[in-house]
Amino acid sequence: MGGIKFIIDMGLSSLVYAAIFIFAAGIFYKVYFEYYKTPQPLKIPQTPQPTDSFGVFLRMAGDVLFFRSLAKGTKLLFVAGWLFHFTFLLLLIRHLRYFIYPVPGIVTMFNKVSLLIGIVMLLSMIVLVVRRFLEERVRYVTLLADYFVLFLIMAIVVTGIMLRHEPFRPDVTAVKAFIMELMSPTTPLKLLTMEPAHAPTCFMFVTHLGLVCLLLIYFPFSKLVHSVGYFFSPTRNMVNNPRSVRYINPWDKG
Template sequence: MGGIKFIVDMGLSSLVYAAIFIFAAGVFYKVYFEYYKTPQPLKIPQTPQPTDSFGVLLRMAGDVLFFRSLAKGTRLLFAAGWVFHFTFLLLLIRHLRYFIYPVPGVIAALGNASVFIGIVMLLAMVVLVVRRFLEERVQYVTLVADYFVLFLIIAIVCTGIMLRYEPFRPDVTSVKAFTMELLNPLTPLKLITMEPAHAPSCLLFAVHLGLVCLLLIYFPFSKLMHSVGYFFSPTRNMVNNPRSVRYINPWDKG
């Protein structure tokens, strides 16, 4: 065991646990205390809002799965945005293979197309970046933070694709061993006794994982909360029946 390897193992393991903790605690805090617990005084659903809960569910599913509201406006943004999110989802599913044993057939099959998916995702993101850059109105409202997230994810995808090829390619079994070890509930305890999980000896892998951790840490403090926040959006999740069913204002029950 070299000293450097120990430091890398220690650093990576701690980072992963810290990132997961900040992500989970941050998102929980936001969602529970800031979104769920904050009362919505009045019914403000937005047309075309269905008049029953099942309809509302369908509408929200349409928004979440097919970006229906966005599709009413700019076509390019809708297409690029949807492709980006969809390929992102596919790649997330694909990564389950490092956490599940044995690997289900669907995920293994996805593996064959993963580089292609990654490239499509990159292209979609390039469109999103270029759009922010070139379209006058969007450029006006774009902040540094918006580019930051885009480039962070681009960097994650790029390193991810590179990891598939020599000379960057790490030993896949060692990657899987590392994640399985991290999943073991005893491993975090071993950090205290200075026995960290064994990270694959691959610099690019460490970079890839580090960037993912950065994204996780950034997540609860940023606009990325739109992912969970959508489900609490009162213009979308309230049933359009204020006359027939009385809605109670949580801070004015009188």
């Protein structure tokens, strides 16, 4: 048994570090080299667009927080999409309880409703999947990759919900200890000397975490970069004042 546990500990720790590295490096590369460094030659805001930068900030906040552009179109997509993203965010916040000690009050607030949040998230994703399949036009443009990422996240949510219940329930203190240990700066070094952090002995937990790592690795190479890409979208982030403020084409800056 010790051998298997060692292999799982080693494997899981390495996977977590590799996933976080690929995710962080990938996103950094995308954002810095591909979006930030690529010039935008001309002003192409999409009007009506505010004529000052604070207004643009508000417009973008409206898009990010309330999906305002999406809300102009199909309501079903808007509602399902927004619920999915919002509940996703809530669950991410809830997971902070594994990363912070002591756990902040705002996180413990979710204790009672976290199952409900998970179920809402799952339902909204089912709507998104079914919609892709049933709506003729969307089915035409849907790729396998679009289903893949939906099902991947759904699998994460399902394993997450199962983790709350017997017989899948892990020892929560062991989980927290494992994560805190992974976060300690000396742990990666100990990997080299074959002393990995101790993962909780719980198959469902290993699956859940493994799927999350898969998502992180997949993230920078996929459409999921829309999350960071939006902020660089020139039709949304440019101020609508081309006449009063001269925009310099980065090409001309030499």
